[in-house]
Amino acid sequence: MKITNTLIGVAIVLMLAIGAGLWMTRRKDEPITAGVLRNIAPEATLTTSSTHPGFLKSNAILDAAIPTGYTWGITGGWNDGTQGVFPDWIELTWPVSMAISNVTITSVASGADGSSSLGTSGESLYCLRDFSIMGWVNGGWQTVVNVAGNTKGVTTHAFNVLVTSKLRVTVTDSPLHDWSRIAQIQVTGREA
Numbered sequence: 001m002k003i004t005n006t007l008i009g010v011a012i013v014l015m016l017a018i019g020a021g022l023w024m025t026r027r028k029d030e031p032i033t034a035g036v037l038r039n040i041a042p043e044a045t046l047t048t049s050s051t052h053p054g055f056l057k058s059n060a061i062l063d064a065a066i067p068t069g070y071t072w073g074i075t076g077g078w079n080d081g082t083q084g085v086f087p088d089w090i091e092l093t094w095p096v097s098m099a100i101s102n103v104t105i106t107s108v109a110s111g112a113d114g115s116s117s118l119g120t121s122g123e124s125l126y127c128l129r130d131f132s133i134m135g136w137v138n139g140g141w142q143t144v145v146n147v148a149g150n151t152k153g154v155t156t157h158a159f160n161v162l163v164t165s166k167l168r169v170t171v172t173d174s175p176l177h178d179w180s181r182i183a184q185i186q187v188t189g190r191e192a
């Protein structure tokens with residue numbers, strides 16, 4: 001009787017060990033879990049080099065869609081706080097590493113006073129003229145996009161997949177050499 005119990009015990013331990021081994025093997029062979037490719041900007045937190053009072057509505061900047069009735073500076077948008085002084089930057093941080101391949105930046109259209117205008121695909125005096133997009137890689141900023149002389153209110157940038165948890169847009173000049181203005185940032189990516 002004792003021997004039988006011992007044998008049963010050994011058999012159970014063996015079965016558990018084999019089961020665990022199979023489970024571990026299967027886990028090891030599975031591809032790295034990757035999320036769905038999407039706009040991951042709304043999942044980021046936002047920091048900036050400076051902010052003009054009242055001009056940091058991160059929810060609007062990072063929304064998947066610019067809300068109806070959007071009004072620059074009231075509903076949303078980032079305007080830096082150092083007029084005529086560059087660079088200015090805005091940074092998106094995710095809790096995990098992301099594989100990023102595309103960024104769209106929407107600035108503000110040139111309106112009568114810019115107060116009720118939204119970025120368009122056309123020319124804009126309030127766009128970002130000179131800027132770069134960079135990711136934090138191995139303890140330093142790696143530039144993936146460099147733009148000089150832009151005149152468009154909306155710009156889209158595709159690049160080789162960048163794996164990072166921090167993305168920064170650094171502005172080095174605007175057409176009027178005054179402010180850096182961003183209404184929305186969209187980032188195409190998924191978990192790395």
Ligand SMILES: [Ca+2]
Pocket residue numbers: 080081082083084085086087088178179180
């Ligand atoms: Ca500035």
